[in-house]
Amino acid sequence: MSIRIGIPRALLFYHYLPLWETFFQALGAEVILSPPxxxxxxxxxxxxxxxDLCxxxxxxxxxxxxxRDGCDFLFLPRLVSFSPDSYMCPKFLGLPDFTRAAVEALPPILEPLINAKVKGKGLQEGFVEMGRSLGSREDRIQEAIGEAKRAQARFEDLLHCGIPPAQAMGLVGCRSPRAVAGGKRGGTDLPPLAVVGHxxxxxxxxxxxxxxxxxxxWGYEPLTPERVDEGETGAGMAAPRKxxxxxxxxxxxASALHFLASGNLAGMIFVxxxxxxxxSFCQDLxxxxxxxxxxxxxxxxxxxxxxxYAGVQTRLEAFLDMVRAREGREGPLGDR
Ligand code: SF4
Known part of the structure; x- marks a missing residue:
């Protein structure tokens, strides 16, 4: 029977499932996801x-x-940094420790350290170490990493082309993209409305x-940060003084500023x-x-x-009314 690796359907599951799932499956493990x-x-x-936790x-x-009860290992990476000049939010740095302290009776945790600021501690090395701890051969680990990186790159390309994440996960062979929002692709000629956030x-x-x-x-195309890559946001990245x-x-x-600079946004929602x-910093900026x-x-x-639902709906309707009034159209609340 293959080893069962549990991945919570939370946090960076929404961005890195293709990388993680492909890696474990290529090593012969079974990936178990929590339900939506x-x-x-x-x-x-x-x-x-x-x-006071977020x-x-x-x-x-x-x-x-x-x-926890349905898997042999839990995958909780310790994500410190993906590039030499930035850090992840501190909560990602201590994710395995903080989870252990909060949830009892956990299975063993796979917690590769990914820290691009330290030589030899990047994604490649973290995954090699993790593959070894699962008893895999060196050549299989290297193949699995290659396959996983290719799946992730295909997924990100699809996101940049405007394919919604749920559909993109399915296209690169991930299981169960169910209940990942943005499953339907809108018409490409719809007016753009930026929806930014984690x-x-x-x-x-x-x-x-x-x-x-x-x-x-409502008849708008939601533009999310995954639609742009760092190369495209060059101007946006440089915009804040620090x-x-x-x-x-x-x-x-950077992606919000990139969308704004395009000059044709109907509006922006920051979630x-x-x-x-x-x-709190980003919103103020x-x-x-x-x-x-x-x-x-x-x-x-x-x-x-x-x-x-009612509270969010009320705010969204008021916002849509404002967007449509600006366009000279009647909003959902009509003339008041
Ligand atoms: S960036 Fe914000 S929402 Fe995300 S883990 Fe950190 S505190 Fe929580």
């Missing part, structure tokens, strides 16, 4: 996490708890009440979660830039475990 986020998973995470980390704990806030359709599909139903420290936040701001330090240079309708949508 539900009220039960959210409640478990809220019970396990400290009150929502995505609470959700992660809920996923770990439902996954991938786990944008693509967990339970947490954001199906926001991306809602934007398409480079943003956290890699995901840096890409969010964040309560208690997120990087989001973007709002200042919008006030100064880009007069487009802007909505800051902050999620927490108390968010309700």
């Amino acid at each position: 986020t539900s009220q039960e998973i959210l409640n478990r995470g809220v019970r396990l996490g400290m009150a 929502l995505p980390m609470k959700v992660h704990l809920g996923h770990v708890e439902v996954l 991938p786990y806030n944008l693509y967990d359709s339970y947490l954001n009440f199906g926001l991306l599909d809602r934007v398409r139903e 480079a943003i420290y956290w890699s995901l936040a840096r890409h969010i701001v 964040s979660s309560v208690a997120c330090g990087p989001d 973007l709002q200042r830039r919008l006030r100064r240079s880009y007069p487009v309708p802007y909505l800051s949508l902050t999620l927490d475990e108390h968010s309700s």
Whole structure:
């Protein structure tokens, strides 16, 4: 029987599933995913996490708890840095330790260290070490890494072409992209509306009440940070006087500025979660830039475990009314 590796359907699952799943499967392991986020998973995470923990980390704990009994190993990488000039948010640095402290009776954790700032501690080395700890031969590990990187590169290319993540995961052979938001591709001639934020806030359709599909139903094409790569955001990256420290936040701001610079945005929604330090900086930076240079309708949508469908719906309708008024069209609330 093959080894079962559990991957929580949370955090960077939404960006790195093709890399992770392909690697483990190429080594002959079976990948077990937790089910899509539900009220039960959210409640478990809220019970396990400290009150002032950000929502995505609470959700992660809920996923770990439902996954722990069905796998032989849990995969929780210790992500420090993907490039020599930036860091991940500190919560990713301590993810294995913090999860161990919060959830009891965990299976052994596979926790490769990925730290591009230290020579010999990059993704390649982290995965080699992990493959060895699973008892795989050196040549198979190298092949598995190559296959995994190719799958991830194909996935990212598809995202840049505007293929939504759920569809892109399916196209590169991932299982169960179900309930990853953004499964339907909109018409390419729809007016663009930027929806920016961390991938786990944008693509967990339970947490954001199906926001991306809602934007398409309104008749706009949602532009998310995954649609642009770092080469394209060159101007956006250079825009803040001081480079943003956290890699995901840096890409969010750079892609938002890149979308704004295109000059044809119908509006922008920033999706964040309560208690997120990087989001509070990014939002302030973007709002200042919008006030100064880009007069487009802007909505800051902050999620927490108390968010309700009615509350989010009301805010979205008011925002859409503003977008349509600016276009000279009637919004969902009509003339008031
Ligand atoms: S970036 Fe924000 S939302 Fe993401 S893990 Fe860090 S604090 Fe939480």
